[in-house]
Amino acid sequence: MYATNEYADIEQKILNEERLTREDGIRLFKCHDIAWLGNMADIVRKKKCGDIVYYNVNCHVNLTNICTSHCKFCAFGKDKDSKGAYAFSVEEAINVVRDAKKDPNLAGLHVVSGLHPDWSFEDYLERLQALHNEFPELYLKGFTGVEITHFSKISGLSIEEVLKKLKAAGLQAIAGGGAEILSDRVRTELCPKKATADEWIEVARTAHKLGIKTNASMLYGHIETIEERVDHLIKLRNLQDETGGLQTFICFPFLPKNTELGQNVRQTSMWDDLRTMAISRLMLDNIKNIKAYWVMLTVPVAQIALGFGANDIDGTVHKETILHDAGATSPTALSEDYIIKIIRDAGRIPAACDCNFNILRRFD
Amino acid sequence: MTEEEIKKARAKAEQGERLSLQDALALYEDNDLLFLASCARKMKEKKSGKNVFYNVNRHINLTNICTSGCPLCAFQCEEGDKRGYVMETEDVARVLEDAKKVRNLGEIHIVSALHPTKDFDYYLNVVRQVKAALPDVDIKAFTPVEVVHFSQMTGKSVKEVLKILKEAGLSSLPGGGAEILNDRVRKEICPKKATTAQWIETIKAAHELGIRTNCSIMYGHIETIEERLQHLFTLRDIQDETGGFQAFIAFPFHPANTQLSHLKRVGSWEDMKMIAMSRLILDNIDHVKAFWIMLTTPLAQLALGFGADDLDGTIGEEKIIHEAGAKTGTGTTRERLRKLITEAGMIPVERDTFYNPIKEAE
Numbered sequence: 001m002y003a004t005n006e007y008a009d010i011e012q013k014i015l016n017e018e019r020l021t022r023e024d025g026i027r028l029f030k031c032h033d034i035a036w037l038g039n040m041a042d043i044v045r046k047k048k049c050g051d052i053v054y055y056n057v058n059c060h061v062n063l064t065n066i067c068t069s070h071c072k073f074c075a076f077g078k079d080k081d082s083k084g085a086y087a088f089s090v091e092e093a094i095n096v097v098r099d100a101k102k103d104p105n106l107a108g109l110h111v112v113s114g115l116h117p118d119w120s121f122e123d124y125l126e127r128l129q130a131l132h133n134e135f136p137e138l139y140l141k142g143f144t145g146v147e148i149t150h151f152s153k154i155s156g157l158s159i160e161e162v163l164k165k166l167k168a169a170g171l172q173a174i175a176g177g178g179a180e181i182l183s184d185r186v187r188t189e190l191c192p193k194k195a196t197a198d199e200w201i202e203v204a205r206t207a208h209k210l211g212i213k214t215n216a217s218m219l220y221g222h223i224e225t226i227e228e229r230v231d232h233l234i235k236l237r238n239l240q241d242e243t244g245g246l247q248t249f250i251c252f253p254f255l256p257k258n259t260e261l262g263q264n265v266r267q268t269s270m271w272d273d274l275r276t277m278a279i280s281r282l283m284l285d286n287i288k289n290i291k292a293y294w295v296m297l298t299v300p301v302a303q304i305a306l307g308f309g310a311n312d313i314d315g316t317v318h319k320e321t322i323l324h325d326a327g328a329t330s331p332t333a334l335s336e337d338y339i340i341k342i343i344r345d346a347g348r349i350p351a352a353c354d355c356n357f358n359i360l361r362r363f364d
Numbered sequence: 365m366t367e368e369e370i371k372k373a374r375a376k377a378e379q380g381e382r383l384s385l386q387d388a389l390a391l392y393e394d395n396d397l398l399f400l401a402s403c404a405r406k407m408k409e410k411k412s413g414k415n416v417f418y419n420v421n422r423h424i425n426l427t428n429i430c431t432s433g434c435p436l437c438a439f440q441c442e443e444g445d446k447r448g449y450v451m452e453t454e455d456v457a458r459v460l461e462d463a464k465k466v467r468n469l470g471e472i473h474i475v476s477a478l479h480p481t482k483d484f485d486y487y488l489n490v491v492r493q494v495k496a497a498l499p500d501v502d503i504k505a506f507t508p509v510e511v512v513h514f515s516q517m518t519g520k521s522v523k524e525v526l527k528i529l530k531e532a533g534l535s536s537l538p539g540g541g542a543e544i545l546n547d548r549v550r551k552e553i554c555p556k557k558a559t560t561a562q563w564i565e566t567i568k569a570a571h572e573l574g575i576r577t578n579c580s581i582m583y584g585h586i587e588t589i590e591e592r593l594q595h596l597f598t599l600r601d602i603q604d605e606t607g608g609f610q611a612f613i614a615f616p617f618h619p620a621n622t623q624l625s626h627l628k629r630v631g632s633w634e635d636m637k638m639i640a641m642s643r644l645i646l647d648n649i650d651h652v653k654a655f656w657i658m659l660t661t662p663l664a665q666l667a668l669g670f671g672a673d674d675l676d677g678t679i680g681e682e683k684i685i686h687e688a689g690a691k692t693g694t695g696t697t698r699e700r701l702r703k704l705i706t707e708a709g710m711i712p713v714e715r716d717t718f719y720n721p722i723k724e725a726e
């Protein structure tokens with residue numbers, strides 16, 4: 001028994017591998033014993049995922065930062081005539097990757113972009129196809145539920161048709177972003193113009209039906225309530241019960257700097273980041289992997305997160321612009337050796353994987 | 365380590381029983397960070413309940429010119445170096461004028477390099493000067509390394525030196541300079557300063573005179589894990605004998621700008637592991653301090669969940685660590701520290717040097 005009496009019932013459930021309820025989740029957010037929370041999440045992690053910690057060596061390609069959506073928490077999206085706005089041509093996109101390919105271990109691409117006012121679905125598709133043709137050996141993960149909803153709207157095609165075309169162009173997995181908080185109250189306030197909660201879920205559901213795996217995420221630490229965080233996790237858990245197609249869950253703390261919302265919101269503490277990680281591990285009993293995304297969390301938090309339920313640390317990301325515009329202070333890329341060391345120091349086994357969690361190399 | 369040994373050590377940690385070096389090595393190897401944290405947190409609650417202490421203090425580093433030239437040090441320089449400085453009476457007076465304006469200032473903390481020409485009287489006069497300016501403020505000053513240096517300069521025993529300092533107004537000693545109490549290690553990281561035996565002798569002399577002290581470790585350089593853990597047991601043995609340690613502080617080694625800059629700063633995992641393991645091993649020391657200026661505030665806050673019960677102070681000037689590339693700000697406010705503590709679900713308690721709560725702080 002590790003818990004104080006107050007939480008003994010939840011501890012029992014966790015040790016018996018019983019599902020936690022919404023009320024349990026809300027209570028866990030009130031728990032101040034972070035060591036206990038972490039310990040519980042770590043016990044679950046050990047059972048579900050063993051000692052391997054995944055990372056990947058990938059390159060982020062953000063095709064354009066011009067975006068019509070103007071989400072209040074976004075520091076990346078710009079208007080067409082703003083300073084620093086860009087939109088890659090096919091060649092420019094290829095050049096970014098060619099540069100990143102100097103790293104012989106580069107295994108894949110992560111492609112996410114703004115919703116460009118003038119680009120058609122074909123414009124995105126053309127770039128994806130070109131990247132795939134030029135670098136067939138690199139795995140391709142990309143496009144969030146938000147972008148895919150947008151493609152469907154601008155092309156008149158159904159979500160399913162859009163996904164089929166993306167898959168045919170080489171897409172192997174869908175990125176987890178854009179979920180934010182799956183609550184229409186929150187979305188109306190922060191990102192009214194982009195995919196609704198239902199639309200985001202529909203994209204994931206359709207992708208799973210087509211055999212495309214997706215990731216899921218949560219952007220927390222802005223205007224959402226604790227209840228909304230828990231409800232968000234439960235929505236993802238329900239979806240996963242239905243389809244089983246979610247591979248990993250990523251917690252994104254909101255980085256207020258350079259965003260419209262930033263004036264009124266303070267950045268989350270490490271304490272909040274770690275308890276949110278642990279509670280996500282505990283609530284999402286049917287999602288195998290939990291990612292500690294070091295680019296946003298910073299390296300020290302990400303390393304400790306490995307004790308709070310995480311078994312994935314993302315990668316040695318090249319060219320991350322979205323978050324660094326939002327004032328992320330972490331370096332823009334970590335060397336693979338360093339990532340291996342961070343994982344090893346935490347007593348775990350580093351394994352490089354592709355976007356579908358196939359292990360490429362492991363370091364026992 | 366056999367599985368049996370690890371199991372035994374885990375059971376002891378869980379029960380809060382006294383650990384042996386073997387147990388500590390087993391727990392270290394087991395590397396179950398959150399398990400350690402859970403046990404350490406329990407021990408913390410036994411010792412100080414939900415209280416977390418902090419104080420309002422000011423640091424004074426009198427000089428950075430040092431005869432010791434320790435390879436681990438980023439603070440010191442040689443005489444004649446343009447970075448060198450020495451605070452004279454007027455400079456100290458200026459800091460004290462400023463300190464007088466601080467509400468409820470509890471402590472002045474003075475540590476400095478071993479200056480080649482400043483004699484013992486210089487240091488002694490600073491103590492007198494502080495005492496005269498701030499009679500109600502506790503003076504925590506001079507590590508055993510400095511006290512040994514004073515003893516060598518004056519030819520007086522460390523005990524005599526301490527007595528004189530006490531008479532002048534010194535109330536306690538900080539715990540620095542312990543590094544790793546192992547002469548193999550000291551030969552490499554700080555060959556010229558107080559040896560293991562001298563450090564221990566000074567501490568014991570202080571405790572005998574009724575001068576309370578802290579103690580510390582500087583980890584993450586060239587020491588082996590066994591040396592690191594053994595150091596904690598050395599401190600525990602001293603405490604069994606004297607009972608004079610108030611708090612323990614774990615300093616991660618910051619390699620930047622030192623002669624050991626080829627080494628890498630250990631990660632956050634190791635930092636938290638040290639906090640939890642120290643809390644468990646040092647079962648006879650009341651307080652474990654998470655020194656936010658060295659750990660960064662987020663890690664110091666997290667440490668409160670891993671067994672620490674003290675966040676140190678609001679600190680005016682801290683030169684030593686910033687030379688070594690610590691990326692934290694040089695001061696913080698009472699409000700900020702209190703908020704960090706309440707956010708962690710604990711009760712902030714403003715304290716004096718001796719951990720007496722200061723009432724009117726709330």
Ligand code: SF4
Binds near residue numbers: 069
């Ligand atoms: S979050 Fe995405 S959709 Fe919203 S403004 Fe930023 S880039 Fe555009």
Ligand code: SF4
Binds near residue numbers: 476
């Ligand atoms: S650690 Fe202390 S004694 Fe050693 S060089 Fe630095 S200031 Fe001098």
